[in-house]
Amino acid sequence: MTTYLPLLLSALFALAAPALARRLPPHVATWLLSGGGLVAAAASSASLALLAFDGFAQAPLLASRGQWSGSVLRHHDPSAVPVGIAATVAVCVLALRFLRIAGRRLAALLGAHRLAAALPATGELAVLRSPDRQAFAVPGRPGRIAVTTGLLRGLDGGQRRALLEHERSHLRHRHHLHHTACQLAAAVNPLLCRLIPAVEQTTERWADEDAASVCPRGTVAGALSRAATGNRPAAPATVLAAAAADVADRIGALGDPAPRLTWWRIGLPAGLLLAAALAVAVAMRDTEQLIELAERAYLAGQR
Amino acid sequence: MRRAKGGLESEVLAALWAAETALTPAEVVDAIGGDLAYTTVQTILVRLHAKGAVAREQSGRAYAYTPVLDDAGLAADRMQALLDKGGDHVAVLRQFVNTLSPEDETALADLLTRRQDHR
Numbered sequence: 504m505t506t507y508l509p510l511l512l513s514a515l516f517a518l519a520a521p522a523l524a525r526r527l528p529p530h531v532a533t534w535l536l537s538g539g540g541l542v543a544a545a546a547s548s549a550s551l552a553l554l555a556f557d558g559f560a561q562a563p564l565l566a567s568r569g570q571w572s573g574s575v576l577r578h579h580d581p582s583a584v585p586v587g588i589a590a591t592v593a594v595c596v597l598a599l600r601f602l603r604i605a606g607r608r609l610a611a612l613l614g615a616h617r618l619a620a621a622l623p624a625t626g627e628l629a630v631l632r633s634p635d636r637q638a639f640a641v642p643g644r645p646g647r648i649a650v651t652t653g654l655l656r657g658l659d660g661g662q663r664r665a666l667l668e669h670e671r672s673h674l675r676h677r678h679h680l681h682h683t684a685c686q687l688a689a690a691v692n693p694l695l696c697r698l699i700p701a702v703e704q705t706t707e708r709w710a711d712e713d714a715a716s717v718c719p720r721g722t723v724a725g726a727l728s729r730a731a732t733g734n735r736p737a738a739p740a741t742v743l744a745a746a747a748a749d750v751a752d753r754i755g756a757l758g759d760p761a762p763r764l765t766w767w768r769i770g771l772p773a774g775l776l777l778a779a780a781l782a783v784a785v786a787m788r789d790t791e792q793l794i795e796l797a798e799r800a801y802l803a804g805q806r
Numbered sequence: 807m808r809r810a811k812g813g814l815e816s817e818v819l820a821a822l823w824a825a826e827t828a829l830t831p832a833e834v835v836d837a838i839g840g841d842l843a844y845t846t847v848q849t850i851l852v853r854l855h856a857k858g859a860v861a862r863e864q865s866g867r868a869y870a871y872t873p874v875l876d877d878a879g880l881a882a883d884r885m886q887a888l889l890d891k892g893g894d895h896v897a898v899l900r901q902f903v904n905t906l907s908p909e910d911e912t913a914l915a916d917l918l919t920r921r922q923d924h925r
């Protein structure tokens with residue numbers, strides 16, 4: 504049963520993600536969710552691989568190669584073969600999914616680096632002539648901040664400072680790498696897909712808090728609501744409702760004092776991840792002991 | 807107020823881009839929010855001019871500055887085209903805020919006024 508535990512625990516970790524994103528200081532939540540996501544993904548991948556191995560170990564071909572008794576294993580766990588086949592299919596599908604998503608992500612990051620490099624060295628700021636209200640951080644060496652004239656004209660001096668500091672924070676803290684970590688974790692373990700929007704939210708909040716360290720919180724909130732309204736390009740209908748809630752949440756969070764660190768909110772998810780890692784270790788030891796048992800039976804049969 | 811290193815240049819440039827007309831150093835000080843020394847702003851403007859990022863013309867006793875659309879602007883336009891194309895750019899290029907429809911805007915405005923009423 505321990506072999507299934509990492510799958511269950513990673514699902515629990517993902518379930519807790521939205522609440523952690525809201526309640527923890529954004530920089531802590533970002534590190535916890537992206538780093539924890541990688542741990543959970545590694546643990547669940549290991550347990551799937553182990554389930555696949557347990558099934559294949561009973562196959563006569565592998566058993567005779569490895570010089571252990573397949574029938575002893577079969578006696579110990581009769582359901583291992585169907586589970587092993589299912590796990591093998593899952594491992595193959597998820598490995599392909601990982602390659603596809605990792606490739607797409609790498610291409611996107613390289614594209615951003617190329618763009619950042621294509622901007623001549625007049626400084627960090629690249630102004631887009633457009634009536635739309637948009638601002639982006641482009642990761643690269645060095646990263647660049649792109650803002651439309653439409654947005655710059657809609658903001659006052661303090662709000663422009665808030666905007667620039669917000670984008671600078673994305674670049675300084677390499678938020679794109681946290682997003683990448685979550686996408687890769689969710690690629691090998693779809694149960695973790697809730698981490699992606701959660702970390703997008705925490706990195707935005709992190710940048711908002713950084714902006715609030717150079718100007719009043721109300722100014723940051725003002726810049727946000729100005730940027731969210733006005734002349735904007737069309738976007739697919741499905742993202743809109745979430746977008747409105749997202750901006751409202753961020754403005755709401757700026758209306759409250761900066762969130763405080765509560766240790767149990769870190770301890771609980773960290774405990775889940777530790778338990779998942781331990782479960783993998785225990786399941787590996789169990790399999791090892793079982794194989795040893797089957798090896799002894801094989802040798803006894805040879806005599 | 808604390809400011810990031812190198813951030814002043816961006817702030818001055820952003821103020822010039824936001825203005826419809828050429829700005830004198832005194833007007834830039836106002837546009838930024840008025841908490842920077844005149845000489846600081848002037849130094850930055852001279853540096854930006856030396857880099858070719860801004861153009862200037864005599865206006866009375868001072869110079870008036872306008873931003874220059876350089877290659878950076880052209881590359882930025884290429885970036886805009888990339889953004890219009892869609893794809894994974896949203897994850898790479900973080901948007902300050904996501905796009906809102908008119909209905910979303912109304913909902914957001916309602917939320918904000920309700921928040922203020924509670925105070």
